[in-house]
Amino acid sequence: MEAICENGGLIPVSKSEPILVQPETSLNTNQGFYFLSNLDQNIAVIIQTVYCFKPDENKSSDNVGDVIKRALAKILVHFYPLTGNLRVSSDGKLIVECTNRGVPFVEAEADCNMDVLGDITVPDPGMLGKLVYTVPGANHILEMPLLTAQVTRFKCGGFVLGMTINHCMTDGISAMEFVHSWAETARSKTLTLPPFIDRTILRSREPPSIKYPHKEFQEITDTSNMSTLYQEDQLMYNSFQFNQEKIARLKKTAMEDGIIKNCTTFTVLTALVWRARTKALKMKPNQQSKLLFAVDGRSKFNPPLPKGYFGNGIVLTCCICNASELIEKPLSFAVEHVQNAIKMVTEGFIRSAIDYFEVTRARPSLTATLLVTSWTRLDFDTTDFGWGEAVQSGCVNLPEKEVALLLCNGRDRKITTLLLGLPITAMKTFQELMQV
Template identity: 60%
Template sequence: MVAEAKQNGVATMAGSKAQLMSVKRREPALVSPAEATPTGEQYYLSNLDQNIAVIVQTVYCFKCPSGRGNEGAADALRAALARVLVHYHPLAGRLGISPEMKLTVECTGEGVPFVEAEAACDLALIGDLSTPDPAALGQLVYSVPGAKNILEMPPMTAQVTRFKCGGFSLGLAMNHCMFDGLGAMEFVNSWAEMARGATELTVPPFLDRSVLRPRAPPVISNPHYEFEEIADVSEMAALYGRQELMYRSFCFDPDRLERVRGLALADGDLEKCTTFEALSGLVWRARTRALGLAPEQQTKLLFAVDGRRRFVPPLPKGYFGNGIVLTNALATAGDLLSSPVSRAAGKVQEAVRMVTDEYMRSAVDYFEATRARPSLASTLLITTWSRLAFNGADFGWGEPTMSGPVTLPEKEVILFLAHGKERKSINVLLGLPASAMDAFQELMDEI
């Protein structure tokens, strides 16, 4: 299955969808914690939080059960948000800069912008959220007008949109510096628990991020190529500048995923291989070919590894913050394309094994010493939501019928998203220049 949308010169179907939705927003209101919370202090963000301060927009869609409309949805979610913010009070603050010139949260308690809206269509018009669609889905998420940088944006916003059919959507814009995917899932599920009447959270947040403070003095014990700048000898910047960015999603059902693993294991170079390793190797190689990179072009694969259980000691249950660490693999385009899939999958495997407690603490210390940011030049960044159970977000109207991202945060990002009721399939979402997308499509059709 392939779904498509275009950015800038928006495809006709996507453009008409955006027009038909015609979402009308009310003025935002601030939702503050329902009880007094600490104010007047700065909330520490770790070095793992500093490097991923990007806004992630997601949408959850709900069909109302028979006999129950959507009239009370906004009020219920607003009241539950106030209660859950007592536990997650930094989300009610505002981002600032610490004396050390790092991002921090000013604990002001002023609240989360909450918007009610109405769409002039049924929920069915949205489709299945299998492909990012900024023009249409962006109407379901509130962005602060005129904000020039993240310091002018709150850590999160929420928008509840009612549809003519009786369904509704919850659109969230959340700064990645506040939590990674698992942390965001635990927050949304905790919010849903409060909406269903819970008085205690199943997984209370552990707020103290100082457990990830850098060592003094910093100890950089590993190479960190994730920060390395790579020369663009293939003139990719020019290609992206000439052609519009097209989004497509490619569905890998269990049978297709097994074929991908079979490709990675076919020549016997790897004794075993996970689905993630095989699929990552496949798309890294296919994207490299589709973009027509020069054989001597150095390429970098970045992906996040959950460090919660890899740290020594492990991070506390409910850790509120980013517990993920970027790892990397390097190869020239010529090496990738002249070798079987096992070569790329093996490099992914090596990158996973590299993530030890010492590697992660070295990464924390590397930022402390250099303040470097990961470079995305000639890079593919894979992020995976395939293990996140966002479908458990039942606010009292049942589980969401679908959920997904509004857009991808950067053109270099590919997202792995669980698909289907049993979540055994994986949707691969990506954006490429038009000519490269057609080439990538042909490569995927061969699987």
């Protein structure tokens, strides 16, 4: 299936052969196997991101590759599991073999100025894919490195850091903390937040205790034949911006019937997108429509997870209802569902989800499902490797066709952007429904 993008394009890039960057010292690194919790198991997908840095009039970027590479060797002493290989353990779960093999690192030159990238808000695999390194011939997750890095210098003196990382190693918060620590190291600063890498604090209980229904794993029948639509139609990515005025109108609409008394930007936008996507995909009235979204569980534990927890501290929570209910009832109906799903996430629920996977090895079904993930609290643009903060950052693509991403734009962070991909015919309807 071909993916098309509104701002698509190609840039001429020549790449060096990758070198393997190993931890500068093995004093703090361990050999053997590194435990991944059950919260890490269900999201072993590759996330590709790029960070753009404009030219600095007072500082040449000629040596930027060396600076970032040396900093990577230093920071990997603290984040050493990223240098290992993903394996399947004897009990059928993902685990990291800590070999200190190293992280593939590539330096590249682009035969153009960085402004040809334009606004990289919308995922563009064709163009942005040239700015990240993927191992040729690696088609299975076990064949792919846990982390790769590429630094691409442009003729204007600007540069782009492209990073691929396996989601089983980090959620958004720990990925941001890793990148910030890497940047601090490049500036010869002491780490503000050293990582806490022991994930065994999220082991399943003995014996497992499943005390909550876990509808996030529920299989749904595709009675609307949406799989055929995705196979036959082109996938189109698009972005939609919501300023404070538009969000205020949405909140007012959601609360006008008195069903809910308040709502956040996340709950109202997630509810809006869930309804609009269900309608755009022409789900039949009796089709069950599922919404999955991640809730940060760090503060839900008593005591909370340690500061700098390196791993997935998020858990998926779920809403399910018939498409007819979702579309025909007011926006407050969907918002209330989202709010109730958030309230459900307690330490008990998270421990139950961990135990549920231990017993069933089930993975969340994505049939007739929208999976919303929010990066609105992540400050990737404040990353500074010594040439100033990133002027913009973005995703090369979205990891699954069911994923929608929320993030904040601009230095004042007053605009929330929605990114998602849909079959092109469904995208036309979705665009109309976003005119709110």
